[in-house]
Amino acid sequence: MADAKAAGTETTRRGALAWLLGAWGLFGGACAVGAGAMGRFLFPNVSFDPPQTFKAGYTSDFEVGKVDERFKAKYGVWIVRNDEEIYVLSTTCTHLGCQPNYLEAEAKIKCPCHGSGFKPTGINFEGPAPRPLERFRIVLAEDGQILVDKTKKFQYELGQWDQPEAFLKV
Amino acid sequence: MPKPLKELLDPRQAAESVASTQVWKSIFRHGYPDSPRNRALTMISNVFLHLHPIRMKKHGLRLRYTWCMGGLTFFLFLIETITGLLLMFYYRPTPEYAHYDMQYLREDVPVGITREIHRWAAHAMVITVWLHMFRVFLTGSYKPPREFNWGIGVFLLVFTLLLSFTGYLLPWDQLAIWAITVGSNMARATPFLGHEGPGASLLKIGDLNLVHAGDDAKFGLLGGRFVGAPALLRFYVLHCVGFPLLLATLIAVHFWRVRRDGGISGPA
Numbered sequence: 001m002a003d004a005k006a007a008g009t010e011t012t013r014r015g016a017l018a019w020l021l022g023a024w025g026l027f028g029g030a031c032a033v034g035a036g037a038m039g040r041f042l043f044p045n046v047s048f049d050p051p052q053t054f055k056a057g058y059t060s061d062f063e064v065g066k067v068d069e070r071f072k073a074k075y076g077v078w079i080v081r082n083d084e085e086i087y088v089l090s091t092t093c094t095h096l097g098c099q100p101n102y103l104e105a106e107a108k109i110k111c112p113c114h115g116s117g118f119k120p121t122g123i124n125f126e127g128p129a130p131r132p133l134e135r136f137r138i139v140l141a142e143d144g145q146i147l148v149d150k151t152k153k154f155q156y157e158l159g160q161w162d163q164p165e166a167f168l169k170v
Numbered sequence: 171m172p173k174p175l176k177e178l179l180d181p182r183q184a185a186e187s188v189a190s191t192q193v194w195k196s197i198f199r200h201g202y203p204d205s206p207r208n209r210a211l212t213m214i215s216n217v218f219l220h221l222h223p224i225r226m227k228k229h230g231l232r233l234r235y236t237w238c239m240g241g242l243t244f245f246l247f248l249i250e251t252i253t254g255l256l257l258m259f260y261y262r263p264t265p266e267y268a269h270y271d272m273q274y275l276r277e278d279v280p281v282g283i284t285r286e287i288h289r290w291a292a293h294a295m296v297i298t299v300w301l302h303m304f305r306v307f308l309t310g311s312y313k314p315p316r317e318f319n320w321g322i323g324v325f326l327l328v329f330t331l332l333l334s335f336t337g338y339l340l341p342w343d344q345l346a347i348w349a350i351t352v353g354s355n356m357a358r359a360t361p362f363l364g365h366e367g368p369g370a371s372l373l374k375i376g377d378l379n380l381v382h383a384g385d386d387a388k389f390g391l392l393g394g395r396f397v398g399a400p401a402l403l404r405f406y407v408l409h410c411v412g413f414p415l416l417l418a419t420l421i422a423v424h425f426w427r428v429r430r431d432g433g434i435s436g437p438a
Binding site for chain 1: 355385393399400
């Protein structure tokens with residue numbers, strides 16, 4: 001002991017605690033980095049989901065009074081044209097998120113999961129759905145095509161269907 | 171000098187000569203269980219037997235008292251493990267194959283009932299877990315010193331339900347896809363981590379939302395914005411590896427604590 005003291009290499013209580021604290025801190029930090037890396041691992045940089053924004057062709061491609069189902073499977077939207085406007089309707093049921101079917105003969109949108117029914121306008125009229133289907137942003141692109149943007153939604157119950165870009169005047 | 175034939179054929183002597191070999195003694199390091207000490211050693215020196223108690227209370231053997239529901243649940247877990255392992259030899263968790271592999275397992279693989287046993291045992295396991303919980307409540311077996319084990323049991327219930335939920339997607343039919351769509355939509359409402367959950371709208375830098383449909387809890391669960399190929403693979407991995415490992419670990423803790431806290435079924 002005396003030799004160690006003389007040589008200045010004696011382990012003091014304070015020194016041991018500092019060493020322990022440093023070691024545990026390093027270990028804890030490494031674990032935190034590892035946990036963070038594992039969490040990040042589950043969120044890939046490339047998504048194979050269809051893009052949120054897409055071009056849907058020209059206004060003349062859409063018949064008046066028809067619910068266009070061409071973009072349902074890939075993008076999850078109906079594009080509807082009536083006498084005055086074109087609007088984009090979400091195919092996600094507002095009850096629990098299933099995908100309803102458009103029944104042309106009955107001119108209604110019907111969800112197979114729990115029976116919610118919607119008019120082609122998106123207004124709910126039967127079943128458990130608490131609110132109308134959502135609509136998405138629709139504008140004309142520079143080349144004259146319809147541009148659908150699913151990142152911006154318009155909700156009837158919030159009075160947003162009258163806002164610009166919630167529909168396209170034709 | 172060779173032993174006389176009569177001696178070799180005598181069961182007692184034959185058993186004794188086997189029991190005195192080095193191989194036997196290296197495996198069983200105790201004598202016949204004919205004394206309290208040897209009976210105890212029999213149980214504690216064997217990894218499989220040591221799950222059982224050395225001695226137990228009389229009421230622990232009464233079926234009307236325990237319903238054997240914990241034991242049945244563990245039995246069903248073993249059935250799920252074995253049948254699940256067998257199913258993995260045929261099932262491929264990709265949208266192209268998943269549903270047809272399930273039909274193939276049901277229709278064309280010999281002893282195709284294996285798939286149905288896996289399904290029925292899963293239903294039964296959920297029921298027996300609830301009944302086990304109900305029995306533990308009725309007999310007051312959650313009271314001190316068993317409060318901690320009740321807590322472990324609640325986690326076992328949660329993982330049993332999560333195994334059922336993840337297994338539900340694997341047949342990859344309309345029922346599976348929309349059921350998981352509805353179920354995983356709940357993850358959107360996770361506080362701070364789900365993009366429609368409370369607090370998520372607070373996490374933004376300027377106009378930039380940090381938590382949105384492309385990076386929230388639901389996205390992490392499904393590997394996408396909706397139930398697709400990545401979701402099928404993630405649920406498969408969780409169902410076959412992740413949750414069973416967690417469940418097995420918790421089962422070990424649960425059983426260990428049953429022994430440490432004074433044996434099964436007693437209130438004290």
